[in-house]
Amino acid sequence: MTGDDAELRVLIVEDDPMTAEAHGDYVRRVPGFTVAAICLSGYDALARIDALADAGTPVDIVLLDMSLTDSHGLDVAKRMNTRGHGADIIAITAVRHLQVIKSAISTGITQYLIKPFTFAAFREKLENQRAFRLNLSGDEAGSLATQAAVDNALSALRSVSSERLPKGLIEETLAAVSGVVRDSMSPVSATEVGARLELSRVTVRRYLEHLVKTKQAVKQPRHGTPGRPEYEYRWA
Incomplete structure (x- = not known):
């Protein structure tokens, strides 16, 4: 991302084709974000994120399911990190096990969105991630973050949506x-x-x-x- 107004490129990793397309539609509805690619397996996701980086169009955000047919989302996240990709990873999954959530955090996954969810919740996660990245963006390699920038970035990820469902709706x-x-x-x-x-x-x-x-x-x-x-x- 070269500026505050640049679109963030999103890689969707989801093994159900209909769900993957639905997530893609959601991304396109949020201003400032674009779908870089949709991958239906962990293997494809790793190959695609490498190819996009090599082509000079690196991924900014990965929306990653935890239960893929060929691998676990945690393994995919670890491999992305070891390959040096700077993409932020948001878990989007129906997995609610606390151990998986703790492992996701320790792996560097910044946000965790549990299925099913509303568009408002999805949009908030993307916008939180953009605020996080902007607060930690520097003008040049090696630039130093201020304490205020770090606090603001972490606060953006911790924000809670004010858009609650009315009583009686699930x-x-x-x-x-x-x-x-x-x-x-x-x-x-x-x-x-x-x-x-x-x-x-x-x-x-x-x-x-x-x-x-x-x-x-x-x-x-x-x-x-x-x-x-x-x-x-x-x-x-």
Whole structure:
């Protein structure tokens, strides 16, 4: 990264193709970030990060799953570090074991995001990482950090999102509702989403309204519904 406004290049390492593409879509929605590559295995990730560095387009951030089909994410992170890559690594995984989390921290993984998660939580992790990098960026090799810069950088990684789910909403259901809206080719109503997920229209509508409030979805009246209009939702 050559300046504060330069885009950060993100390498996504995730063995499920649909999940990997979803993470890629999330990255593209956050200003200041671009997808450098998507890798479906640890072996591919190591080869790709080397190739990108050799081509003069090094990776800034790695989004790394812990449970890959060919290797463990911790092993991949260790190999990336021993090869001298300066990329920051964010674990994105469903693994919740404390020992894995402790090992991830000792390996140099800077943030840990547990699946499933909202776009707001994902965006916060990326923006935290950018703040961390900016606080520790120097003008030249060998430059020294100030105490304030170190404190600010570490504080950025420790920040907690103020965007909490309203009482009664749970992350897993929100992720399911979000997935239906995001993957639909046309706007969908609360009734339609409820039918797909076997949830009541009232329940689904609460989640949809939360997506609208957090600007992840757009609400609009459905055409052809005279009288009291039925609303439909599309991904923002």
